[in-house]
Each structure stands twice: as structure tokens, then as C-alpha cells.
Amino acid sequence: MEKATESAAKAKGWKVMKAEAKTPGDSATQVTAVENMINNKVKAIVLNPANPTALVDVVKKARDKGILVVTVNTNLTPIDAADGTFATDNVAAGKLIGQWAAASAPSSPRIGMLDFDLSDGAAGGRHNGFLEGYGTDVKSPLVAGTALTKGTVDTGQSAMENLLSAHPDINTVYTINEPTAHGAYTAIKNKGLAGKVSLVSVDGACTGVEDVKAGIIGATAMQFPSRMGQQAVEAVAAYLKDGTKPKSGLTDTGTVLITDKPVAGVESQTSAWGLENYWGTK
Template sequence: MKIVRRAAGSAGLRVSALALACAVTAVACGENGAGDTGGKPTIGIVALNLSNPFFGTLEKATENAAKAKGWKVMKAEAKTPGDSATQVTAIENMIANKVKAIVVTPASATALNGVLKRAEDQGILVLAVNAPLKPDNTADATYATDNVEAGKLIGQWAKASAPAGPRVAMLDFDLSDAPSADRHKGFLAGYGIAASALTGKALTKGTEDTGQQEMENLLSAHPGINVVYTINEPTARGAHTAIKNKGRAGKVVLVSVDGACSGVQDVKDGVIGATAMQFPDKMGEKAVEAAAAYIKDGTKPEGGIVDSGTQLITDHPVKGLASQTSQWGLERCWGPK
């Protein structure tokens, strides 16, 4: 991707350019100006789809941790998956405003590489959250769920909880998406099943509607399915509706990943057998701590992907697999309750 390098101008011109970009590209701008205004450093937060409670929690935790340190915050949001153009424009504006660090939830694993390299060349610390960039050293560090481990946990639980004669199906999201691919791989490994041995599989959009639709299709083709992996809890909720409508409620083991409050409530209500909880607030807080060390004395994080934690949530524990109850999860979950 060709990056246009803007000629240096006055601070007033930079602020005017930023205001124009905000109006044109729907970049959400904070209350700050340049990266070290009044002796207070500014960090940039480049978010993804804040209407999703996971990303909303991640962005808010990052902002709160930064403001608790007395920093100023510059924010931007890509409103749809894959909207890298908005994120590129936002990062360019952050570079122009001389932020000290950028915390980004990437809309694409590779589309931001050029502009982030430019940021690093300007001495800006680049920190990815939730999903790694490719290559992962594009960021100085990445704070994310170990999605392979999350998939393994629910795969192990599903294996131990499966009825006799298991017939396993998977409801995925786009497998070019790193978290989706890792959860998929982890589930297969945890369950101990090859992809070729699955009874059925389908791609969803990670929504309740598409979860129901694809589960209905799978049950029509394979009515005996009795173990179902889902990419996230909205998909699981839709799958449960399809299962119930087919008169198979209580006969299908349903597992998922995320740990949203609504998903943990579904575990409590028996809609989902088990979910793997992630902690988006910890991702943001860890990123801010790394930024603090860099701002203080130039210390960079060690790099690579830093696991922000995963916890199996179920009210039906199995021997040899550590888990917590839905009540524990409801006390620590994220998103609306």
C-alpha cells in the first residue's frame, strides 16, 4: 500500500486536517490536540465496531487506563469488519498529531502494515489488541486471547460431555480471520477429531440469525448431530433456537467462546453447555502498561503475543478440566447484563 507522506505544516494546519478527516471518514476524535500538549502525552486508540460489546469493553478499558495516568486520548473506530481504510486514515492523523503510542484492534491482519511501519519510524509505539497482525512483529507487542487454547478448552469439555455416538458439527466465521481460525483449530485438537471426520460444518457471520439459519441447514442434512461448536455466543444462541425448533433440546451438546454477560447467562440458563471466557479489559490495560513504560524511559515490551487469559465457564464440570461456574462468570463478564 502506498502511503502519502504529508509535508510538515503548522499545528493549526494539522488540527484542521484532522477535523476534516473526522467529518469525511467518520473517525471518532478525542478532545486532544498534539501528542504532548501541555506536558501530557497523547495515545491513539484505533477501535473496531464499538457496537459490539467486546470491542466496546476493550476500547473503554484502554481509554480509562490511559486517562487514569493523566494522558490525553485520540480515538477512531472502524464500524464494520474489514474497514481498514478508516483505520489507515485515523493512524495517519495520529502520526501527524505526534501521539506517543497507538493501540489498535486491526480490521485486517495485513492492510495496516504500511502505515504502522511509518508510525514506528516516527518513534511511536505500536500495540495490537485482540488479533495479531501479519507478521506479528508489525506491532511492538500484541495483547490477545490465546484462541487456540480457548478452542481446546471447549473441545475437551465437549468430548467429555458428548453422548454416545457423537456426531460433531462446527459453525465457524471466516477462517481467514486469525481468532476464528485459531478457535477452529483449537477445538479440533481439544476434541481430538480431524476436520474430515466432522458430520457437518458451515460458515456464519457470527450473528444469532446466521447461527440459526446454518444450524437449521445442518440439521436438515444431518438430523443426528449431537455436538456443536460455535464461533461465538450469538451464533450459539441462534443454533440453540434451531435445535429447539427441531425438537432436539437437551439432546445436543453446544459449546462456544467469548464470555459476554449474555453468553454466560446462556450457560446458566442451559442454552450453552460451556463457553471459554476472554477478558478484553485486560487486553487494553496491559497495552496501556506497556505504553507507560515506553513513555517513561523508552522501554519497549519484549514483543510477540501476550496472552490476556482464558477461563472455561460451565455449570457441569468434568473431571480433570479446570472450570468456573456461571455465577463466577457473571461476576466478571463484559457487556450488558
């Protein structure tokens, strides 16, 4: 996404000022970066917010200075704190994998959920969408347990180990993203449960699609980060041309379910298609 955004901006002859959060959730670095951009009198900011609320005040400060601020990948809370958001409809993505999981479920389903901070727009949307798609809620007896992760392989593994220790009958697992799913699979395999627990996720990165092909992940909802960056740059171009702002709220950049075990009523593509359309590096 970052490369696509930068490439699209430079192709228009723009100067690009960049800054990155040091770790997931590192909003302090982003606040400082936005302050620096304001002081440097930038015309627009494309922001992938590390926290949905911590950047609202500094974004307001930028917008009050006439700087266009659009978010990508995830939104601020409230979503109209930015001029526009270009991202996956994470509720829809979660709903896709929830529908697939429900259609693929064993006769006595027991669900485990590996989340990220649910105040995060993407994490909350995927979590709620999965439950909606499955046709249940987090208080249902179908849901054996939930655990927070940091969206990484190692925290996915440790959280899954803990869930399996408390609820060894778990046979369906929702994961916030594919690194978490990969870590969870390691815990499942180490327990001798490979092939007995179905994993679903969201991302569509190359490694995640390869995990679908290998049978590690049953289904994943592929998103398209390059579209997010490219559409954000086009929104900036329109603003610089004549002051036109993007529509407020979410512009959905699309989602496709990737699985090699299709189910009736849920449109999907195979891992072979996914490996031709993935994002990220091998």
C-alpha cells in the same frame, strides 16, 4: 475493552484519539484512522485489528515514524508486525472447550462448526484449538460440516439451519462466539432438538454466561478484555517513560472455562462465578 483502555489512558493524564470500524472486518476505516493518527503525531496506537493482514502496511508506516503500535484482542499476521499483542490465547481457549465437548460427547458424536473468517487470528485459533482439544481434525468423519458466520446471532441461526438441513444428526456444535451460539440454539430449538445438541463457545460476556446458566450453551471459554486494554496501556507507559517496548508476540490475558456441567480433567468455574466476573453489559 475500549472503555478499559480509554479509562486507563485518561487516568494517566493522556489525550486519547479514538476511531472505530463501522462493521466487523472493516479494515478500510481503520487504515484511514491510523493514517490520521500518524499525521497527528500520536506517541502510541492501541489497535484491535479488523483484518489480520490489511493493516500491516499502515502499521509499519506508524512504527517507522517511532510510534509504538500494540494490538489487543487479536493479532496481525505476522504477529510481529506490531510491537506486541495483548489478547486471549485463542488456541488455548478453543482447546478448553474442545476438551469439555469430547468429555461430554454422546456415544456417536457428530460435530458441526460455526466459524468466522479463518484468516482472522482469533477465529483460526479458536477453530484449531477446538479440534486439538477434541482430539480430531476437520477432515474426520466426526465433523459433519462447517459453515461461516459473521459472528452474529442472525448469521449463527441461518448457518445452523443450513447445517441441520444437510446433517440432521449433528449433536455437538462449536461456535466462534456467544452471539453465534445463541442464534444456533434458536435453530436447534426450532427443529425440536433442544437438549439433544450441545453448544460450546468463547467469550464470557454477561449474555453468554447467562446462556450457560440457562442451559443454552454447555460451556464457554471466558476471556478478559479489560485486562487486554489495561496491559496495553501499561506497555505504552513503559515505552513513553524510557523507550522500553513490550515483548514481541502474544501476551496471554487469560481464559477460564465456564460450565455448570464440569468434567474430569478440565478445570472450570460455574456460571455463578462467571456472572461475578463477566465482561460487557447485561
